[in-house]
Amino acid sequence: MKVLVTGFDPFGGDKVNPAYEAVKKMPDEISGAEIIKVEVPTVFEKSSQVVKEAIQQHQPDVVICVGQAGGRSAVSFERVAINLAEARIPDNEGNQPFDTALEENGPAAYFTSLPIKAMTKNVQDxxxxxxxxxxxxxxxxxxxxxxxxxxxxxxxxxxxxGFIHVPFSPDQVIDRPVGTPSMSLEDIASSLTYAVEAAVENKEDISGNAGTTH
Structure with missing residues (x-):
C-alpha cells in the first residue's frame, strides 16, 4: 500500500509552515504502507495540479493533504470541502478570488473518503x-x-x-497575541502518523457521534 501525504509551503508572511515540516518528520513506512511526502504550493489550483502529478507518478491508495489552521488548538480532520473560493488574503502568487466556484460544473460539496472518526480516535488514544x-x-x-x-x-x-488541518508551531506564535494555540512539530508529526495508521488499518470508518451544536 502507498499513502501520499502532502504539506503546504509557508504563506501569509510566515517563514515556516508546520504542515510540511511535520510531514517531513513522519516515518517512511507506517503499518506496512509506504509514505510518499510531497510539498505543494499555497496557490489556488496549482497545488492540486501538483497532487494530480504525484498521483499519476506514485499511484497511491490513499491521499492525505495537510495544511495549517492558525488559531486551532489541535489536529483537525476535515469532513467536507465546498465548491467556493473566498480568499481573505492573497495566495503565494497574488491570487485572491472571491465568490468563485472551484469547479463550475462540480457539486456544491464533497465529503472526505477517509475514516476520520477512526483517525481521530487513534490520535486521541x-x-x-x-x-x-x-x-x-x-x-x-x-x-x-x-x-x-x-x-x-x-x-x-x-x-x-481527504484533508487534515494542524495548529501553528510554537515559533509561529511568539509575535502573536498571548494565548494563541500551538503544537510542537513532534506532536503534530506523531498525530499525523497515528492518523495514517488508522487510515491504513480501517477501510471503513467506525461508528460514533462526532457532531457539533454550532
Missing part, C-alpha cells in the same frame, strides 16, 4: 488532542481538498482521500 471539523475554510486548504476529491470522483475512484 495516544494522548494527543484531535477532533473532526466541518469547515476547511475557503482558502487554498479547501481548494486542494475539494479538487482532490473531485479528481478521485472523476478520475481515480479507487483512491481514498
Amino acid at each position: 495516544h494522548g494527543l488532542p484531535a477532533y473532526i471539523s466541518y469547515t476547511a475554510g475557503t482558502f487554498v486548504c479547501n481548494d486542494i481538498m475539494y479538487r482532490l476529491l473531485h479528481l478521485i470522483e472523476t478520475q481515480f475512484p479507487a483512491i481514498r482521500g
Whole structure:
C-alpha cells in the first residue's frame, strides 16, 4: 500500500509552515504502507495540479493533504470541502478570488473518503488532542481538498482521500497575541502518523457521534 501525504509551503508572511515540516518528520513506512511526502504550493489550483502529478507518478491508495489552521488548538480532520473560493488574503502568487466556484460544473460539496472518526480516535488514544471539523475554510486548504476529491470522483475512484488541518508551531506564535494555540512539530508529526495508521488499518470508518451544536 502507498499513502501520499502532502504539506503546504509557508504563506501569509510566515517563514515556516508546520504542515510540511511535520510531514517531513513522519516515518517512511507506517503499518506496512509506504509514505510518499510531497510539498505543494499555497496557490489556488496549482497545488492540486501538483497532487494530480504525484498521483499519476506514485499511484497511491490513499491521499492525505495537510495544511495549517492558525488559531486551532489541535489536529483537525476535515469532513467536507465546498465548491467556493473566498480568499481573505492573497495566495503565494497574488491570487485572491472571491465568490468563485472551484469547479463550475462540480457539486456544491464533497465529503472526505477517509475514516476520520477512526483517525481521530487513534490520535486521541495516544494522548494527543484531535477532533473532526466541518469547515476547511475557503482558502487554498479547501481548494486542494475539494479538487482532490473531485479528481478521485472523476478520475481515480479507487483512491481514498481527504484533508487534515494542524495548529501553528510554537515559533509561529511568539509575535502573536498571548494565548494563541500551538503544537510542537513532534506532536503534530506523531498525530499525523497515528492518523495514517488508522487510515491504513480501517477501510471503513467506525461508528460514533462526532457532531457539533454550532
